[in-house]
Amino acid sequence: MKKSIAIYGAYGHTGKFITAELYQQGYTLVLSGRDEEKLLSLKQKHPESTIKTANINDEKTLDNAFSGADIIINCAGPFLDTAEPIIQSALRLGIHYIDLSAEQKAVLDVFENFSEKAKGKILIIPAVAFYGGLGDLLSTAITHDWDKIDEINIYIGLDSWHPTKGTRLTGDRNHYTRLTLKNNRLQELEPSSPIEWNFKNPIGIKEVVSLPLSEIITISRHLNVNTINTYLSLNSLNDLRNKDTPEPEPTDEKNRSSQHFSLEVVALKDNLKRTITAQGQDIYAVTSPLVVETVNRIFSGKIAKTGVTVIGEIFDANDFLKSLNEDDITISVAEESHL
Known part of the structure; x- marks a missing residue:
């Protein structure tokens, strides 16, 4: 049945x-x-x-x-x-x-x-x-053998953002204070200045700003992590804030827009650094x-x-990510390095 x-x-x-x-x-x-x-x-x-x-x-x-x-x-x-x-x-x-x-x-x-x-x-x-679940999977995958994590930094780069009506409605409705994780507890996001991050091709170097979303909540619910930060590329946030930015339009056989994304997670423990990246096309379609x-x-x-x-x-995060079609999401893991 x-x-x-x-x-x-x-x-x-x-x-x-x-x-x-x-x-x-x-x-x-x-x-x-x-x-x-x-x-x-x-x-x-x-x-x-x-x-x-x-x-x-x-x-x-x-x-x-x-x-x-x-x-x-x-x-x-x-x-x-x-x-x-x-x-x-x-x-x-x-x-x-x-x-x-x-x-x-x-x-x-x-x-x-x-x-x-x-x-x-x-x-x-x-x-x-894309927001919430993907960052959670990536963070879990690269820290699977760590019993505690000092810091997780999530960098989200979009070459553009054409928001849907639903995204705009949610933005209008969601007037609550944004939270980040610091010292192992949720705290109000403090004002900060933009920084630069190199997302490499196809996104390149972008200014990013701190903008925590639901991944802060999902990750902190099951990983023993001291600090979580999320950064979003400023150009995409400006697109979102511009009321004249049009909605996404289909450009291929999957009805995906031409938008490209890169979501990079950097995890730190003691003097070790691990990095994993997910790249693809259209943040709505990839959900x-x-x-x-x-x-x-x-x-x-x-x-x-x-x-x-x-x-x-x-779920087993590594197995979950491996099961995804590369045409939807391409996952790449950098070698572990020392700080």
């Missing part, structure tokens, strides 16, 4: 990438969201799927949409608003839950509100996305293989626990 997956916000920009890949792999899909017209349009591309409208403010419609599914994938931000009601539905129905949250507060709320309720019942995995691999691993039984967790904790 085919496994069934409910995708909420399936017609959103990132949701479409995830829907297309899961459909191609033969899963039974329930496409859900608030807009029936958009769901009908999406169903034309995936005729064997089912559509069910649902509203996050109406638990009956949520339960009706998700009933019978094995996993719910929440692609509808802002997750500050959508995560809790959909997780509540997942708990009522006994269904695993995945989302794509880059918002720190949303991930913190999930851990605080659902860790005990979900234990022994379902899996809840937030932040399975899809992360979600799909997570789904495949859940269905194959490659899980060690239930409750609220993150992909760096619940």
Whole structure:
């Protein structure tokens, strides 16, 4: 019997990438969201799927949409608003839950509100996305044999950023103070000046600024690390802040935009330094293989626990990264060096 997956916000920009890949792999899909017209349009591309409208403010419609599914994938931000009601539905129905949250507060709320309720019942995995999940996997992979870590620095370089409507809505909604990890505890981000970082080809040298996202929360939940910093290239942040920057446009057979990214993690312990880099095309599109691999691993039984967790904790990070197609993400590891 085919496994069934409910995708909420399936017609959103990132949701479409995830829907297309899961459909191609033969899963039974329930496409859900608030807009029936958009769901009908999406169903034309995936005729064997089912559509069910649902509203996050109406638990009956949520339960009706998700009933019978094995996993719910929440692609509808802002997750500050959508995560809790959909997780509540997942708990009522006994269904695993995945989302794509880059918002720190949303991930913190999930851990605080659902860790005990979900234990022994379902899996809840937030932040399975470019922001959050990928940095977590990379950090976990290169520190797998370290019992403690002095510092993890994450450098995110984009050659451009054409934000989606969902990204802009999330930015408007997410007014909470950004947090970083220092002295092994979450603290408010302190103002700092830009620095330069060489991302090499195709991104090159960019000014970067401190901008912690959900990876601070996911990594600190399961790695024994003293300090975590995240830096984002200033040019991409300026694109995001510019209201006239257009949305991404498809440029290849996978409907990816022309945007390129480089995400580099540098881990430090005593006098040792380890570096791992992920490069690819389109930060929205690359979220899809992360979600799909997570789904495949859940269905194959490659899980060690239930409750609220993150992909760096619940899966073998090195094995997970090796399973990804190089056309989606290219992983390179530098030799360990001494400081």
